[in-house]
Amino acid sequence: MKQGFLAICAAATALLAASVAQAGTLDTVKDRGKLVCGVSLATPGFAAPDDKGRMQGFDADICRSVAAAVFGDGDKIEFVPTNINTRFQALQSGEIDMLSRQTTQTFSREASLGLDFGPTVFYDGQGLMVAKSLGVSSAKELTDAAICTLPGTTTAQNLSDFFRTIGGKFELVVFESPDENRAAFFAGRCEAISSDRSDLASIRAVANNPDDYLVLPETISKEPLAPAVRQNDSNWRDIMSWSVWLLMAAEEKGITQANVDEMLKSQDPDIQRMLGVTDELGAMLGLDNKWGYNVIKAVGNYGEIFERSLGEKTRLGLTRGPNAQWNAGGLVYAPPFR
Amino acid sequence: MSFLNDMRFRAFCYQIGAIGLVVAAAWTMFATASDNLAKQNIATGFGFLARQAGFVISETAIAYQPTDSIGRAILVGIVNTVKVSLLAAILGTVLGLFVGVARMSRNPLLARSALAYVEVLRNVPLLLYLFLWYSLIIMVFPPVKQALNILPGVYLSNSGLVLPAVFLESGAAIFALLICAGIAAAILIRRISQQRRVATGKSNHGMAFACLALVLPPLILWALGLVSFGWDIPQAGRFRLTGGLHVRPEFVALLFGLLLSVSASVAEIVRAGIQAIGPGQWEAAAALGLHRSRVMRLVVLPQALRLIIPPLTNTYLTVFKNSSLAIAIGYPDLVMVSNTVMNQTGQAIETIAIFMGVYLGLSITISLAMNWYNARVALKVR
Numbered sequence: 022m023k024q025g026f027l028a029i030c031a032a033a034t035a036l037l038a039a040s041v042a043q044a045g046t047l048d049t050v051k052d053r054g055k056l057v058c059g060v061s062l063a064t065p066g067f068a069a070p071d072d073k074g075r076m077q078g079f080d081a082d083i084c085r086s087v088a089a090a091v092f093g094d095g096d097k098i099e100f101v102p103t104n105i106n107t108r109f110q111a112l113q114s115g116e117i118d119m120l121s122r123q124t125t126q127t128f129s130r131e132a133s134l135g136l137d138f139g140p141t142v143f144y145d146g147q148g149l150m151v152a153k154s155l156g157v158s159s160a161k162e163l164t165d166a167a168i169c170t171l172p173g174t175t176t177a178q179n180l181s182d183f184f185r186t187i188g189g190k191f192e193l194v195v196f197e198s199p200d201e202n203r204a205a206f207f208a209g210r211c212e213a214i215s216s217d218r219s220d221l222a223s224i225r226a227v228a229n230n231p232d233d234y235l236v237l238p239e240t241i242s243k244e245p246l247a248p249a250v251r252q253n254d255s256n257w258r259d260i261m262s263w264s265v266w267l268l269m270a271a272e273e274k275g276i277t278q279a280n281v282d283e284m285l286k287s288q289d290p291d292i293q294r295m296l297g298v299t300d301e302l303g304a305m306l307g308l309d310n311k312w313g314y315n316v317i318k319a320v321g322n323y324g325e326i327f328e329r330s331l332g333e334k335t336r337l338g339l340t341r342g343p344n345a346q347w348n349a350g351g352l353v354y355a356p357p358f359r
Numbered sequence: 360m361s362f363l364n365d366m367r368f369r370a371f372c373y374q375i376g377a378i379g380l381v382v383a384a385a386w387t388m389f390a391t392a393s394d395n396l397a398k399q400n401i402a403t404g405f406g407f408l409a410r411q412a413g414f415v416i417s418e419t420a421i422a423y424q425p426t427d428s429i430g431r432a433i434l435v436g437i438v439n440t441v442k443v444s445l446l447a448a449i450l451g452t453v454l455g456l457f458v459g460v461a462r463m464s465r466n467p468l469l470a471r472s473a474l475a476y477v478e479v480l481r482n483v484p485l486l487l488y489l490f491l492w493y494s495l496i497i498m499v500f501p502p503v504k505q506a507l508n509i510l511p512g513v514y515l516s517n518s519g520l521v522l523p524a525v526f527l528e529s530g531a532a533i534f535a536l537l538i539c540a541g542i543a544a545a546i547l548i549r550r551i552s553q554q555r556r557v558a559t560g561k562s563n564h565g566m567a568f569a570c571l572a573l574v575l576p577p578l579i580l581w582a583l584g585l586v587s588f589g590w591d592i593p594q595a596g597r598f599r600l601t602g603g604l605h606v607r608p609e610f611v612a613l614l615f616g617l618l619l620s621v622s623a624s625v626a627e628i629v630r631a632g633i634q635a636i637g638p639g640q641w642e643a644a645a646a647l648g649l650h651r652s653r654v655m656r657l658v659v660l661p662q663a664l665r666l667i668i669p670p671l672t673n674t675y676l677t678v679f680k681n682s683s684l685a686i687a688i689g690y691p692d693l694v695m696v697s698n699t700v701m702n703q704t705g706q707a708i709e710t711i712a713i714f715m716g717v718y719l720g721l722s723i724t725i726s727l728a729m730n731w732y733n734a735r736v737a738l739k740v741r
Contacts, residue, residue: 106698178413178414
């Protein structure tokens with residue numbers, strides 16, 4: 022019901038907002054003095070406040086990198102927790118300047134929702150988790166099983182597609198709240214729980230005994246998670262995209278939060294351009310020339326962000342997998358800075 | 360300028376003005392919204408209803424497959440909403456009637472228990488009760504692997520109740536026809552017997568004949584072998600029971616939550632209605648030698664009904680709207696299906712418009728039906 026209410030509010034906002042901000046988002050953000058970024062409702066690893074109330078997580082740091090690019094200060098930012106149903110409306114109506122919320126880039130979203138996606142920041146895929154005691158080793162064995170999910174956009178559809186492909190049936194049990202969904206799975210209401218693999222890792226992390234559960238090997242969908250901005254604002258989209266690519270390129274070049282000051286003296290022309298020592302890349306986007314330096318100084322490089330929030334030392338314990346650099350067997354590949 | 364001072368003319372102008380304002384406001388909203396959506400390149404219109412839904416719905420009262428259209432999926436949601444609220448309203452009313460009468464009992468234990476029941480139920484938000492019932496079901500009952508086999512073919516687990524299902528193998532059409540005819544005949548017989556009883560003052564066996572009219576035709580058909588029944592017995596599959604009739608825990612928890620909340624409101628409405636009937640009625644009926652329970656059934660309740668109907672309408676409207684809380688515990692009602700649709704298509708305004716329209720339409724239907732019934736039982740003043 023709460024979701025319904027929020028959705029209605031979002032619809033009402035769209036109805037009533039007499040004129041949607043058509044001016045460049047960069048100017049709007051600069052005038053306001055802070056970036057407003059839409060993130061998840063408390064999802065550990067991606068966006069959740071810590072005990073001091075500071076928003077932590079992978080998605081939150083992506084937001085901070087853009088704030089640092091614009092203001093030279095990653096903390097000139099306001100986080101707006103967005104609901105899975107209203108996240109796009111929040112962006113469309115101008116309530117937020119960018120959306121960084123575990124959102125899968127899809128054709129129909131890009132084509133019909135009035136938004137543009139940036140680079141993929143996390144290559145995810147939908148998986149299934151079962152109790153080890155079930156004795157199942159492949160998702161294909163799950164015919165006739167009950168599967169718990171959240172009312173995700175693509176989650177239910179991917180499952181339907183998967184079972185249609187293997188010619189089986191299943192019972193879908195959909196919960197609005199992640200807590201209910203987890204509780205029902207752990208109580209045995211469903212044989213399996215399905216979500217993005219990163220999410221399954223965090224569900225498994227909160228189980229009484231994580232070793233009792235097994236994430237099945239099949240990845241039944243591609244879920245490239247990407248940040249998004251409103252359509253038809255090229256400049257703002259460039260700022261978001263290149264801030265993200267900067268994080269990735271910095272990892273490739275070995276620039277870290279700790280050594281970025283020394284890197285200013287580096288003789289590598291790529292590093293010199295990225296950190297604004299030579300050339301004027303920042304000015305081309307309407308930013309300060311030291312934007313690259315500011316971004317790394319504020320949040321570190323892509324690898325650091327990943328390890329800090331999602332990596333093997335965290336509760337989620339994810340390996341880099343497809344999110345490793347292209348020269349290390351992964352898909353992370355930033356275009357050149359020149 | 361005398362007509363400016365005419366009350367009726369001025370009232371007319373005010374009304375026209377008010378309507379004009381509302382229409383203008385609605386038009387402005389509509390125009391701004393479509394303008395904004397067009398500017399943002401957001402698709403509008405209801406064309407998405409014909410697109411393939413692509414998602415599974417766990418509980419379908421009408422045939423549905425993921426390959427069906429989104430419109431069909433929404434219809435499944437509507438049917439689910441109506442199914443659970445209708446059942447909750449009927450069962451809740453019956454239960455509430457008993458609790459309400461018990462509230463008025465002279466037995467202090469019974470009266471106090473009924474009071475406690477009402478207060479406990481109506482002073483806690485329904486949503487919390489839904490969570491409670493649902494958690495109880497999935498925590499208390501064993502997982503489906505260790506389902507309790509209560510009766511042959513009947514299994515109880517935290518995935519719900521599974522029963523053997525009966526279906527007609529042949530002769531479904533004629534069977535349905537005869538059942539309808541039987542119901543019509545039963546109603547007719549009952550009416551005639553009632554008229555005769557009023558006319559003669561003697562009791563007759565109308566009730567028995569009416570029951571016969573209901574049961575006999577299908578029995579004869581079956582004996583003649585014109586229809587045959589098949590059984591769908593639940594089978595243990597690898598993970599869960601397949602076949603048979605499934606009553607899912609989400610449905611049970613929602614039905615329970617709703618019907619208990621309805622029963623608490625109905626109990627209070629019934630008590631108010633009974634207390635509004637003057638003590639003179641009780642005394643007069645007692646003077647005729649009627650037993651207290653017959654006084655209640657034959658004298659007080661029929662009169663109280665007139666006072667009970669209007670607030671009852673409110674209760675029914677509430678239960679219908681409260682069924683949207685289903686989303687919290689995973690019952691696929693209209694709101695849940697709409698949310699999935701909204702997520703898939705991104706067409707929030709259209710989807711919300713549809714479900715608001717459905718709720719409004721069905722609520723008005725309930726109101727009209729109740730008003731019709733109210734007019735029927737109201738005191739006839741000629």
